[in-house]
Every structure is written in structure tokens, then in C-alpha cells.
Amino acid sequence: MIQGKNEEAFFPRKLRMGMVGGGRDAFIGAVHRRAACLEGGVELIAGAFSSTAEKSKASGRDLYLDDSRVYGTWQEMVEVEAKLPSDQRLDFVSVVVPNHMHYPIIISLVEAGFNVVTDKPLCHTVEQARSIVRAVKAAGVLFGVTYNYSGYPMVRQARHMVASGALGEIRKVAVEYPQGWLAERVELTGQKQAEWRTDPARCGITGAIGDLGSHAEHLMSYITGLQIADICADLTVFVEGRQLDDDGAMLLRFTNGAKGMLSASQVCTGQENTLSIRVWGTKAGLEWRQETPMFLRVRSNSGPEQLYTPGNPWVCEAAADGTRLPAGHPEAYIEAFANIYKNYTDTLRARILGIEPSEIMLDFPTAEDGARGVAFLHKVVESSQSAVKWTPFDFAL
Amino acid sequence: MIQGKNEEAFFPRKLRMGMVGGGRDAFIGAVHRRAACLEGGVELIAGAFSSTAEKSKASGRDLYLDDSRVYGTWQEMVEVEAKLPSDQRLDFVSVVVPNHMHYPIIISLVEAGFNVVTDKPLCHTVEQARSIVRAVKAAGVLFGVTYNYSGYPMVRQARHMVASGALGEIRKVAVEYPQGWLAERVELTGQKQAEWRTDPARCGITGAIGDLGSHAEHLMSYITGLQIADICADLTVFVEGRQLDDDGAMLLRFTNGAKGMLSASQVCTGQENTLSIRVWGTKAGLEWRQETPMFLRVRSNSGPEQLYTPGNPWVCEAAADGTRLPAGHPEAYIEAFANIYKNYTDTLRARILGIEPSEIMLDFPTAEDGARGVAFLHKVVESSQSAVKWTPFDFAL
Amino acid sequence: MIQGKNEEAFFPRKLRMGMVGGGRDAFIGAVHRRAACLEGGVELIAGAFSSTAEKSKASGRDLYLDDSRVYGTWQEMVEVEAKLPSDQRLDFVSVVVPNHMHYPIIISLVEAGFNVVTDKPLCHTVEQARSIVRAVKAAGVLFGVTYNYSGYPMVRQARHMVASGALGEIRKVAVEYPQGWLAERVELTGQKQAEWRTDPARCGITGAIGDLGSHAEHLMSYITGLQIADICADLTVFVEGRQLDDDGAMLLRFTNGAKGMLSASQVCTGQENTLSIRVWGTKAGLEWRQETPMFLRVRSNSGPEQLYTPGNPWVCEAAADGTRLPAGHPEAYIEAFANIYKNYTDTLRARILGIEPSEIMLDFPTAEDGARGVAFLHKVVESSQSAVKWTPFDFAL
Amino acid sequence: MIQGKNEEAFFPRKLRMGMVGGGRDAFIGAVHRRAACLEGGVELIAGAFSSTAEKSKASGRDLYLDDSRVYGTWQEMVEVEAKLPSDQRLDFVSVVVPNHMHYPIIISLVEAGFNVVTDKPLCHTVEQARSIVRAVKAAGVLFGVTYNYSGYPMVRQARHMVASGALGEIRKVAVEYPQGWLAERVELTGQKQAEWRTDPARCGITGAIGDLGSHAEHLMSYITGLQIADICADLTVFVEGRQLDDDGAMLLRFTNGAKGMLSASQVCTGQENTLSIRVWGTKAGLEWRQETPMFLRVRSNSGPEQLYTPGNPWVCEAAADGTRLPAGHPEAYIEAFANIYKNYTDTLRARILGIEPSEIMLDFPTAEDGARGVAFLHKVVESSQSAVKWTPFDFAL
Numbered sequence A, B, C, D: 001m002i003q004g005k006n007e008e009a010f011f012p013r014k015l016r017m018g019m020v021g022g023g024r025d026a027f028i029g030a031v032h033r034r035a036a037c038l039e040g041g042v043e044l045i046a047g048a049f050s051s052t053a054e055k056s057k058a059s060g061r062d063l064y065l066d067d068s069r070v071y072g073t074w075q076e077m078v079e080v081e082a083k084l085p086s087d088q089r090l091d092f093v094s095v096v097v098p099n100h101m102h103y104p105i106i107i108s109l110v111e112a113g114f115n116v117v118t119d120k121p122l123c124h125t126v127e128q129a130r131s132i133v134r135a136v137k138a139a140g141v142l143f144g145v146t147y148n149y150s151g152y153p154m155v156r157q158a159r160h161m162v163a164s165g166a167l168g169e170i171r172k173v174a175v176e177y178p179q180g181w182l183a184e185r186v187e188l189t190g191q192k193q194a195e196w197r198t199d200p201a202r203c204g205i206t207g208a209i210g211d212l213g214s215h216a217e218h219l220m221s222y223i224t225g226l227q228i229a230d231i232c233a234d235l236t237v238f239v240e241g242r243q244l245d246d247d248g249a250m251l252l253r254f255t256n257g258a259k260g261m262l263s264a265s266q267v268c269t270g271q272e273n274t275l276s277i278r279v280w281g282t283k284a285g286l287e288w289r290q291e292t293p294m295f296l297r298v299r300s301n302s303g304p305e306q307l308y309t310p311g312n313p314w315v316c317e318a319a320a321d322g323t324r325l326p327a328g329h330p331e332a333y334i335e336a337f338a339n340i341y342k343n344y345t346d347t348l349r350a351r352i353l354g355i356e357p358s359e360i361m362l363d364f365p366t367a368e369d370g371a372r373g374v375a376f377l378h379k380v381v382e383s384s385q386s387a388v389k390w391t392p393f394d395f396a397l
Helices: A028-037 A053-062 A074-082 A099-111 A126-139 A153-163 A192-197 A208-224 A317-321 A333-353 A367-385 B028-037 B053-062 B074-082 B099-111 B126-139 B153-163 B192-197 B208-224 B317-321 B333-353 B367-385 C028-037 C053-062 C074-082 C099-111 C126-139 C153-163 C192-197 C208-224 C317-321 C333-353 C367-385 D028-037 D053-062 D074-082 D099-111 D126-139 D153-163 D192-197 D208-224 D317-321 D333-353 D367-385
Strands: A015-020 A042-048 A092-095 A116-118 A143-145 A170-178 A228-236 A247-254 A259-265 A276-281 A284-289 A296-300 A305-308 B015-020 B042-048 B092-095 B116-118 B143-145 B170-178 B228-236 B247-254 B259-265 B276-281 B284-289 B296-300 B305-308 C015-020 C042-048 C092-095 C116-118 C143-145 C170-178 C228-236 C247-254 C259-265 C276-281 C284-289 C296-300 C305-308 D015-020 D042-048 D092-095 D116-118 D143-145 D170-178 D228-236 D247-254 D259-265 D276-281 D284-289 D296-300 D305-308
Touching: A015 A028, A015 A074, A015 A333, A028 A042, A028 A333, A042 A053, A042 A074, A074 A099, A092 A099, A092 A333, A099 A116, A099 A126, A126 A367, A143 A367, A153 A208, A153 A276, A153 A284, A153 A296, A153 A317, A153 A333, A170 A208, A170 A247, A208 A228, A208 A247, A208 A259, A208 A276, A208 A367, A228 A367, A228 B228, A228 B247, A247 A367, A247 B228, A247 B247, A247 B259, A259 B247, A259 B259, A333 C333, B015 B028, B015 B074, B015 B333, B028 B042, B028 B333, B042 B053, B042 B074, B074 B099, B092 B099, B092 B333, B099 B116, B099 B126, B126 B367, B143 B367, B153 B208, B153 B276, B153 B284, B153 B296, B153 B317, B153 B333, B170 B208, B170 B247, B208 B228, B208 B247, B208 B259, B208 B276, B208 B367, B228 B367, B247 B367, B333 D333, C015 C028, C015 C074, C015 C333, C028 C042, C028 C333, C042 C053, C042 C074, C074 C099, C092 C099, C092 C333, C099 C116, C099 C126, C126 C367, C143 C367, C153 C208, C153 C276, C153 C284, C153 C296, C153 C317, C153 C333, C170 C208, C170 C247, C208 C228, C208 C247, C208 C259, C208 C276, C208 C367, C228 C367, C228 D228, C228 D247, C247 C367, C247 D228, C247 D247, C247 D259, C259 D247, C259 D259, D015 D028, D015 D074, D015 D333, D028 D042, D028 D333, D042 D053, D042 D074, D074 D099, D092 D099, D092 D333, D099 D116, D099 D126, D126 D367, D143 D367, D153 D208, D153 D276, D153 D284, D153 D296, D153 D317, D153 D333, D170 D208, D170 D247, D208 D228, D208 D247, D208 D259, D208 D276, D208 D367, D228 D367, D247 D367
Parallel strands: A015 A042, A015 A092, A092 A116, A116 A143, A170 A259, B015 B042, B015 B092, B092 B116, B116 B143, B170 B259, C015 C042, C015 C092, C092 C116, C116 C143, C170 C259, D015 D042, D015 D092, D092 D116, D116 D143, D170 D259
Antiparallel strands: A170 A276, A228 A247, A247 A259, A276 A284, A284 A296, A296 A305, A305 D305, B170 B276, B228 B247, B247 B259, B276 B284, B284 B296, B296 B305, B305 C305, C170 C276, C228 C247, C247 C259, C276 C284, C284 C296, C296 C305, D170 D276, D228 D247, D247 D259, D276 D284, D284 D296, D296 D305
16 A cells, blocks of 8 residues: 555555644644654645634745645635545645644534544543544544554554463553643643643643543553443642642453553653553563653563564564564654554555555544543543442443 | 670670571561571571471571470460570560461560561451550560561662652652462462462451552551551452452542552562552652662652662662662662661660660661551451442551 | 744745665665655655666655656766756755765765765775765765764763763763674575675675764764774674674774773674663763663762753753654654754755854764764774784874 | 481581671671671681771671680681681681782681682782682682672573573673772772772782672673683773773683673773673573663564563572572672572582582682683783783683
């Protein structure tokens, strides 16, 4: 599918990408652009980058876009771009705005027939999430959510080892995501990233759990395939004056009898971005840490701990497919992010060519994953407010 | 106090140590002997080492004891030794039997006026614990409990940094103790250590939490000084046919508003002895891991992570006092264990000499610490069985 | 200079990049393309990608190039592209062919007035290197060499700390680059990367030292600024039948009195890409390892070891400038490679705009660096063949 | 042999140990005492601890020795103790004085028929070393040298893996021992450890190489069994005013064609005690680091890196024999030191009982090892002073 690897399924042009959000001062938009373009098969063509027309135009110039494809509002972009002839029309649009704007933009894009990639979380409410899933089905568009940590090769190796039975039956999962940057009230200093992440209007019903815990939940689900049965959560606002949780921890029970611990925090002073997961089964256990993402440690009671690294012939196909360099040449956050885009766009190319995408291509988070994530956040908040120990997580679309 | 350091307070002989338990095939007894004798100021003189007289005698011979001071039963030992003249009498007795025998032996020793060191947990029930505390007070003996992990120099440095305010106000604590050796039903294979640890009659009301969680609780309390207000626990028996929990996790709330997570497990396949603690305050956070005990990591939002190691002039006095070697020459489990004995016996020497022990000498776990630990285990079990989220931990002696 | 950061110095279009080499089956060409384009300011426009016209055309199609800008030979490419009008003409050309082809291509490009980026080593002989340096000066073109490891933010921080005196006077340097992939005679299995790296005709007078030691030499020079005075080397061919050294080690003396050890190997079984450097000065020492490139350890005799990581306010400006993500979000090999291109292209943009490039922009390896590297390889081989201990390294351009 | 493990070979009493050196203010003497006594089968009975009779007596009191067995001079000790009846006579004597006093004391003890353990290096000159070896043979005494790092379980596992062929044929060895504590002229501040280590009269012809390089040489020889054929060394005095090398590095050639690098330093600022060794063979490589001694990393080109740790059923018998605790319970420097004493004293007990010591018991450094070590130091100094690249190491006793 990727250029040159298969002459029969050769895709003859770069995909045309649009973007909503991601103007000057934004952080994640630039990551999406680098990630989408890393393989050389995608070109950014159009965008509505900012809340004001002037800023949007300036951002478009920074990105060398044709001025005619840079819009003052996302509504204008959807309206105009939807009418373009097929040889100019965007192949997909990435949505990288703050959380509260996800829903209307996504719905509008999907209903106008655009394929969409969106940052997580999918949206604010479970109702919105259900609407999006329904709209995606109705429109028949391809939809992806950038739970980017599942793009790391060693995360895929972890998933492979669980799925292949190398760990035996899973008994226990510990996933955590401590950060420390909001240990003080940074949102009052003009730091834009801190401002919207602590503002209920823009961030939704939860802070740390929504921002970080949602990644943890997806990583856990992605690797283990386990389904949460019950949640017992305790969210905390540590920094005085803040409205949303800046810390949370929970016990989990899974439908197969396994148990879990999940925590996320923005006030773990000195922690940078310390997402980690450990999974223990009847036969073996594994550990992966985002800050040293090249290493997957696998432990058992029957031999020495093993250190899996990418680029070696003994890693699984999905890991190999997301690895660009020989062993020992580290790849990191942007490359993992790019792997989500790679699979999404390969699937998109297959669709356009009318061929069947491979299992590996289909390995990217979907609207359903995003919806489950939104439901999870709501149940966590519900559990945290409850005096009863266990809150069932009975999510169904 | 220690030989030679202070001529005025010179203690002119080795302390005479007795031991109950710790015969052939036992594990922890040999650790206690090595730990007690490492500084050269203690000599094992007497003991009742095993459940049968023959085994006890054989163990005494292994240890080169005078046959007349080796007893067939602990009752006989208490009776005979209590009558010896002061120049032969034991200075203290270490109790290293399985949990269920702690109580009668401790009470008997204390009431006979012996100074006692016991392995943890102190005893089975809260009532027993209260009795022991009362008996110790009544008899005026010196009593210590070997929560040995608090003897590590870098654990002491951690405690010092919390106490001195270097971390600011503590907000969050994560302590965990995963082991994997009981991931299968090892207790059916004749492994003695596994047998008694999975037997309610000998081990008490809890397995993993009692064996490991009790260390975690003490480590957390020792370092942070926080008091648990409420517990929300979930204990699990993973291995079929087992009666006691082999895994447990809990959320904690502390009286100062801090939050905690504590877990312990015997079924985390491939984990050896992975006790660890992390503490985050408003100013900084710290991390210590038992399997690499020389390293204490301290992190903040205002400068690079710092790696504290023993033997350096910038560590606290209590850490320095428990360090025998220059920086970079690792000390480990036995040395940390020895530090508990060092402080206990230094305090004992001070008492005998009629001088005031220093604050550092007094830094060893007491009967009160042991009693709190027993109460903790009971509250954890109660919480695990409760459908209400929070079980108050309102322990008072 | 970079788009949008400075309205006055705004560069209004993507730079046009050409490439010689890097067709299908090549490894480093794809890295150069990803690295050059990561910031979004460069577009690949033209290339002569392979040794046959057919392969070159196929590679051009893979990359979505206009067929008219894809050439069957590099000679044709130089000839045709040199005549294009300025609004189509390539801004620079990257040379990513095997070592033995560097010289004629570089000279040809430079003499035709193209700005050039080349992979290392610069060329085969010292004479060639001198010619290139002269030609670059004569033509006035901008020339860069991708000693990519110097693009890592923590390598820049290391350089900064040495330059700022934080380490005091440098006394000792240990740099090493062990790999293990050639521990067996892989070159006989059809592995193309192994084939040319073990072939004197294509690789030059040295194998491991040329391939890996050259990176080590540059990394050391870049960080410390020290000049080698004398070399005492011992190169080895371990794998039978191989012609070039697959292992080498040397002692170094520097002009300031410092001492060094440098080694490189392709037969350190099991090592992936374990480039590392340690530098010790009178005040402090530092350590950086390529396989965990986010971490720079700084040690002194006066306080705890410190762990520097990118994205924090306490790192130097050059490190910050090469960091795209917040602290804890790892960047790796491709991003470091991209930093070399970023500085090279920013300098190029400044030249085109007629403004002065900043010191940070100018931080990329030059033809002079490349020439010194070639001279180093020759002196190492000379030393290895000598029975005299010290071979002076008296390189001057 | 050890108490209780074998009823037939039961040794009925503690061994009687004497000591020369190791009084108040000494460092290594206390380590020897703890190490010798850790297993409970040795008792310190007599000693000449210091250079003055008064200090020696005070030290004896600190150690609770009978005053009659504490001597003012080592000569007096040898004379008196040699005449004691066999039931009081010392089983062995440990020599822990500064280097320059080793020779006369050792010779005197050996000629008086005492079994001897000595700290390294064995003595100052190769002639002395040869004399000692001859005297030991003539007297038939048991002689040991405390190259203590070879007592670590994972070092033994490394040796086992080399010997068993798990690494294939050895090609390359890298051993280094950087310390930083003498980066400034600490010897002028009254620090006694620094004083004698920088004084040619007491320390011998070399400083860093004698103190640290000798450990490195032994560790390398112990693990690999390789014999050095040629040495190319460069010793340096970095700190002005110092007479002995405080840094050294060398290239090595072994008789089997393998190559090596060995370095040692006292001026690597910030390094504590960073002895490490890496060995690469045709099949696999290994790495061990003294500051985290529980971990042995084994790497190959055919599977993930493996982490060996003590206490597991898959480690070799020699490692298991030197491990006291279950997996994950770290043992460290003193325990490794104790393993040297354990083997030495087990061999001694076997001798006394007239039975054959096992291969494991015999695994401790001998006078021959010590002599080779002394010869090595002299050849290193010779090489460092030579303008010829390779100095043959043609040592024979």
C-alpha cells in the first residue's frame, strides 16, 4: 500500500490533508502535521487554524498553504471544501482543537462526508459520543482517534504477547500516568496549555483523568483486551482554586476476574510524562514506560528477565511495521504518533483503491474506542462521587 | 556508644543474644543472626530453634552454641534463662518463628523481663497487639520489630527530606510490593516458606497483605509520617484452592488530605521483591526501590532530577550512621536489617549504662508500630469485605 | 527565520531539495528525507536515486516526484538541474550514496554551484577532503555533513556545559561505539548494508572505525572542543575472510594534556547501536548514551548526580532550539537528524534573505569537520600499522 | 563443610582468626572482620591492629578481644602466637595493612606456619611476589588474596557462562574502574586513605593502576580466563604535585587473539566506585557493573537481552553458593567479600578435617593470582614509560 512496496496496489499521489485547529501557539497541531507527513505520503492542503481569521491566515502562511485554502472559521472551511471537485477534495481532516469544540466540528465534518482524524478525548458527553459513532456509520467515512501511545512498537509487541498467550491468563494490570507540571496554579500565569486544561467549559467534566487517564485507559485496553466491569475511583483537586481534578486513582475489576489499578495526576511534582503500564498473567508479566519507549521488559518465574527492543527479527509484525530504523536507533513520540497516521492513511488508500486493508493497517483507534473512552471518564467521575465502592461500567454503544 | 567511638560511654562486652525459632531450613532466622552480629557487638548465646528438641539441638550445634544453652522448647528456654544470674543473662531475645507463634512467645518473654526483638507482623489480632504494648510498658523492657526496610540509608534519607520540608506538603504516596513466586500453587510442592504463608492457621487473616503489605504500610508511615484516615481495599485470591489473599490493592486517604495507593501481591509473575515507594509533595517528589536500594531519586519542577546515594557528605546523619562503606560500595538487605539491630542494641547499651540514647539510636520500629501494623491489616480485610467505599482507620492504642 | 517566528525575516516558500542516492532498498536516504522535511519547510523536488535509470525512476514515483525531475544518473541531474531558472532551481542537494561515490558527486555539485548536504564520512582520502574544502570556498556554497548524533538536544547541552566551564578543565574522555550486527559474516548473505560496509572499494581504508569511529570522533570533538595531539590505535579484523577492520580501539592524547579512549566495533555481539560518551573535568563529569538519548547525567564530587532532560527551562538555548515537545515526550534519532537539517536550512534561508545567521543556526558540521574526520581515519590506520606508540595527528587544512 | 550441611564433615568449632592492621581509623580491616564472620563460623581472637601499642590495645578493646591476645607490634604477635598450643592457635591471620608492609608481614607469618589471607595487591615487587609464592609452597599453608569483586554471585555467573561456552570464543573485553574522589589533592587535607594511596613509599610504583587497575585485571582474568600477551599503557598524573599516576588506560592483546581495553582512574570526578566489565564473544556478550551488582546482562544477536539475577534456579552453582537470600533481596559488597572468606575458610576446614575441598570451595584468589597481579602492575608501568607500542607480558612464576 505504501508507496513502492506493492506495484499492484500503488497509490499514485500524496493524500490531501486538512486541519482544524493547530495554529500558532498550539502544541498538538504541529505534532499531528509532523506525524501525518513523516512517511512522505501526505500533504497538508487546507485548514482553519485559529479562532480568528487573521491568526488562521498567518498560520496558513507559516505552513506555505495556498491562501485560498486557509479559512477564517471551521464552518467556512467545511462549507467550501465540501464543494470542491474530487481531484482537489481533501482526503481527510485532522481535528486538533480543545476538547469542547470536538463535537460540533466532528459532526459537521462527518456529515459533510469527510474522513476524520481527531485528537482525544472524542468529545464531552456520552450522548455526543454515541451521535458521532452513529454519524460515522451513516456517512461511511473513515474515522480515527489519536490515542498516540498505542503507536509505539513496543506497545504493539506487548499487545501481541498478551494476544498470543505468552503471558497466560491476565490477572493484574497497573497503569499510571503521573505528570507534575500543574503542581502549582500555572493556569494563572498565562500558560495557554494549562488554561484550557483546567477550565471545565473547555476541558469537560474531568481534568487529570480526562487528559491523562483517558490515555491510560486506552493503553490498557489496547494491550490487554480486557473489559472493565467495575470502577472504584477517588478524584482529587489538590491545587486550591482549581475546579477540575488534578489527580485521580482507581481500583478496577475486569469481566474476566482480573484486577487493575489506574492513576493519573498533574501534581506529581517533578514527573515529566511518566505513563507506564505493567501487566501480569499466569505465565509472565510485562512492563513498558513511555519515557524510555524502546524497552519492553518481560518477566517470568522460569528464566531471566528479557528486554525486547524494536528492529529485531524476534519482534512481532505489527511492531516491525511501525519501526523505521535498525535496532538501537531510537524512535519516539512523533514516530509513534506517525504510526497511528500511517495505519489510518494506509487504510484510507486501500479504501480509495477498493482493496481490503490488512489487519495491521486497521490497527488504529476508532470512534468506538473514543466513545468507550468518553463513557469511561463519566463513570470515573460518577464513581468518585459515590459512597458505594463499585460503580459498574456497563458501556454499550 | 558503639565500641570505641566514645570512651566515656564505652560498653565493655558483647551483648548476649537469644533466639526463638530460626533453626535449620528457616530463612529469616539466619538473616537476624547475621544482622545482629554484623557490627561485632552481639553474640548469640542461647536459643530454642525448632519445634522439636532434636532439631533445636542440631541447630544449636551448627551455631557452635554451648549445648546447655540450647533448648527443646521455647517455654523451657524462658524458664531456665530467666533464672540465670545477671552476668550470664541474655540481654535480648529475637523471635523469628512463624506469625501464629509470635504472641505467646513475646508475651512470655516480656513478662519474664526479657528485652525482645520480633519479626513482623507483631501478632495476629489487634487484641494481642494491645496486650503486647501493655505488657512491654508494664515490664519496662526494650522492644523492637524488624520492619527491616526502614533500615536502608536511602529510606532514612527519604524520611529526612520529608521531615525537613524538602518535599513541601505531602499530597500523594504510591507504595507497592509485588512478588511473583506464588503465581502457582507452590505450597503444594513442599516449599516450607510457601506452606505457612498460605495457611490461615499460621499466617493469620491475610496472606499477601500481611506478608508484604505490612512492610509497605510501615515504609510509607516511616518515610512520610502520614496517618491513614480511610481505606478502600480490594483483596483477591487468584490461585485456585488458596484460602488467603495472594494479591491486594487499596486507595488511601490520609488525615492531612493526602491520597495514597498501596498494593501488594504474590502473583505478579516474574517480580522478585519489587517493593517501591514514591512520595510527591508540593515542592518535590522522591522514589526509592528496594531492588536497587542505593539510589534515591528526587525530582522537582525547578531543576534536574537528583540521585542521592549513601556515603556522601550531603546525606543526612541517620543515613550516614547506617552506612559502613564509602560511596559506591553497595550495601544491601542484610546491612539494612543490621541497622535496625544496631539502633536497637545501641539503645539497649545506653539503657544498661544509664545514659540517654540519641535520636538516631531510637530510630527502630517499636511495639506501637507493630500494633498499628496489625490494626492496619484488620482494617484492610474489613474494607475488602465491605460494599461501602471508605472504611475509617481509627486505630488508637 | 523559521516560518512565522519573525515576520521581518519571513521566508515565503519551502526550500527545494534534491537528492543523489537513497532509492529503494537504501536505508539512510529515507532518514535524510524525513529529517529534512520534519519541520515542514523543505520539499523534495528532484533526484537521481539509484545506479540504474529504471530504479531511479521507480524511486521517484514512490516519492511522488514529477517524472521530469527524476534522473537516471547523477551526472545528468547535475547537468540539467544546473540550467534551471532560479525559481525552479534546487536550494540544496543531499548526497546519500555509499562512501566511494561521495567525492566525484560532491565536487561536481559544488562546482555547479549547488549547496550540498552529505552523509559522513566526507570522502575517502585526505586529498579529496582538501579538494572539497577548497571547492566549497571557491564556489561559496553552503556545505553540511550529517554527523547526526551532534543534533541530539542533550549532546548540545553537554557541549554547552563543557564550553561554559561547568566541568572545569577537561581531563579525560571516553567515547565508544559498539555494534554487534557484523559478528558473523553477514555480508555473504545478500545484506546490502553489510556488503558495502565491508568492501574496501566502496567503504574506504577502514570498516568499523570509518563507519562508527568517525561518529565517535566527531561527537567527542563537538562536545569537548579538544584537539587530538597523538593517536595509539589497534585495529582488528575478527571475522575471518573480512578485509576491513571490524573492531578498533585507541588511546588518545589531546593538545591540552587531556587523555582519551575511543573504540568502535561491529562485532560486539548483542550490542545494537551503543554509542556513548563520558567526559570528566576538574569540576564535574558527564555521560550520554545514544540508546537513551533523552538523558544526560552530570556528576560531581559536591552533590548528587543530576539528570538533565530536554524540554526543561534549565537546559541551554541550543538544546531548547532542537526540542519540539514538552519534557518527558521523547524525541530520538530522526529528530536529532532533523536538527542538523534545521540549522543547515535556517542558515541557508538567512543567506538567501541576506541576513546574518545566528550562532545556533550555524551549529551544524561543515566541510572542515568532515575533512578532519577523514584525516582522523587515515591517522588511525597509520597508527594501527605502526610499532611506535604514538602517531601525531597534525592535521591542517 | 559449613555447619550443619554435612553431618559427616561437621566442623565442631569456630575458626580462630587473627588480624594484622585494621585498627581505629582503618577502613578495610572492618570489612575483613565483617566478611570473615558473616557466616558465623569464624571468631576474631587476636591481633596487632596499629602502628603503636597503645592504639592497638584500644582497637582490641573495641573488638572485645582478650587483652592478652592483642599485640603492640606484628612481630610480637607472630612470635607469641606461633608458640601457642594447637587448641588456642590461630587458624588463619588476615593482613590488612597498607601495601608497603604486606611483604615482611606475609613472609613472617607464612614462615611461622600461619595460614594467611591478605588484602591486594600482594606486595610491591615481582621478586617479593615470587618469594611469597615459594614460601607458601614450602610452608604448605593456605593462602588467599581478597580480590573481593570476584566474590559477587553475578561475577561467578559471568565466569560460568564464559567457561561453559555460552559466549563462544571471546573476542573483546572492556574493563574499567573509574573513581573520582582524588580529583583534587585530598591527600593534603589529612584524609588518611588518600595519604597512603598517593605516597610511593607506602603504595608502591603505581597509584590508580595499583589500587584499582589491579582489581580490574583480576576481575577480567577471573571471568574470562584469558592471558594477557601484550600491554600498551598510558599512565597520567593529573593532579599537580602528586607523584603517582591517578589515571591510566591501556590496550591489551591476549594470547588467544582477543583484544582488550582496561582503564582505572581516581580523577573521574563524580564517579563513586564504578568498576565494570564487558565481555564479547562470537555467540554472546555480557555486562556487569559493581554499583548495581545484582544484575548481569547477557546479549546476543539471536534474542532479547537477558537479565540474570541471583537467587534463581537458572544461575550456576557457584553463584548460588554465594547467595544467602531469595531472589530480589539484594546482597552487596560485604557479602561478596564474605564469599571469598567463605570459600577460603571452607577449604581450610576441609584441610583440617583431612577431606578434599570441592571445586567451589577452592574458588578464591591465591598467591599465584596475587603474584600475577603484581607483575601486571610492573609491566603496565614499563609500558607506560616505553615509546614502543607493545610491551610483552611474559610473566611466569
